[in-house]
Amino acid sequence: MNLFNIIEEIEKIDPDFSDKVNPRRAAIKNITSFGSKVAMAAVPFAFGTMIKRAVAQTSTPSVVAILNYALTLEFLEAKFYANAVDKVGFIPANIHPYYQTIADDESKHVEFLINVIKSVGGTPVTSPSFDFSAGGGTGTGPLGNSVYTDLATFQKVAVAFEDTGVRAYKGQAENILANKTAAGADLYKTVLTAALSIHAVEARHASATRQLIGATPWIVSTTAKGNDTGVTLVDGNYDGEQNVIQGGVDVTTLKNSAGASTSVSVATAAFDEPLSMDAVLKLLVGTFIVK
């Protein structure tokens, strides 16, 4: 219901949005993604043409649409953690404070975003319904009822949500920048800085949730696979994290402490990768978010 609000909001600016969520049009959809731009840089003669195509095919969401998208993600995270920390005896006392801190932060993000959206004259979306079995509302998704009965499952889903949240905010930085003129310098500074500040807190959460499952606080990908959590269900959430090309530079060619080339594990851990709005919604809508 509320997700329809956000999709409608995007469709006002970008009538093809629904089509773009269709995987058959992934090539067009991803034209504005960072990786594709880098690929384009490698083909200078095609560059101008493809930029024009990208501009023709994709519009920038408004500040309110971006903030409502963020709010939708925060609703998901807030509910996910609230269910867990409020379930007596589910999270052991020694680690409960970690998840309580995160639950509190996510609900603060919800309140903050609602206030910001109102302050810029927008209408905040209301919370969608969620299905933590990842069944899109059936309640019988691949996770069954394990998220709140099996601590390890809860902890792994938390990691995937946090790492995805980091990617989602990062993916909107350029869209916020594209609204700079329309928003004016002061509002732009406020909104971008707030988004970056939430992004950093999500990264702190990601680090902590990863530490709690004994993983590295940062994402260590291989050339073949972005996902380092061992949970194949969330491969899509990490796809692209294996990128080692930064600003056209293959960072594995840069020198490490010993003066040798840099390993893929260091190269992927040192840079987190963004994820587009389309990609994030495609991962979450119909699984955790009920359409």
Next chain:
Amino acid sequence: MKTESQESIAGANMARRSFLRYAGVGVASVGILAAASCTKDHPIVVSPTKGIDIGATGDLAILNYAYALEQLEAAFYTQVVLTPYSGIPDNEKTLLTAIRDHEILHREFFKAALGTNAIPALTVDFSTIDFTNRASVLGAAKAFEDTGVKAYDGAGYLIGGGAYLTLAGKIVSVEARHAALISNLITPGSFAASDQVDTNGLNASASIADVLKIANTYLKTKVSASNYSYVAA
């Protein structure tokens, strides 16, 4: 301790050219970008009193600001790994070594990206840090990481190019991952404590002036940002 001296290797130069071609979207833009930092009014200068200035306002200055901070972090963790504090557990040494590797890569990335527009290698001053003492080292690490996160978050709005902004985003979240780990090593569960995260759940951010004031306490070569209202005392 001195960071790696400036080198010019064919690989880095090639990398820089491809970076600028991409980032500037065309040769003409690169020319303009390069000229912005090399005008007679705003050269990147080394002054005996004010140290190094990051240069004229614009993306090159912000990239040099980031480069300065990454040089500082890389030098710090290089020393930490070279002379680990007494009684360091294996897992902490592994984690601090990984952070060193990330920071070195960040430094090398900015150096390659900036090429001839880069500020020189900075000489650090870690005389206030006791590298044999865990609390001293982790306290300094927390200061570096928290300051780094605040610096990127606070300077994001000054970045004009979308690709640069996303690159800053790619790095700042890794710095925040470091910051959360270091905080948890000092005080378990303090990964998003109120000293860094406000009542709205937002991470603190800081101006260039505030960040450089802190950074300069660890630098022999002072860094100034005269076009962003800060000149080293």
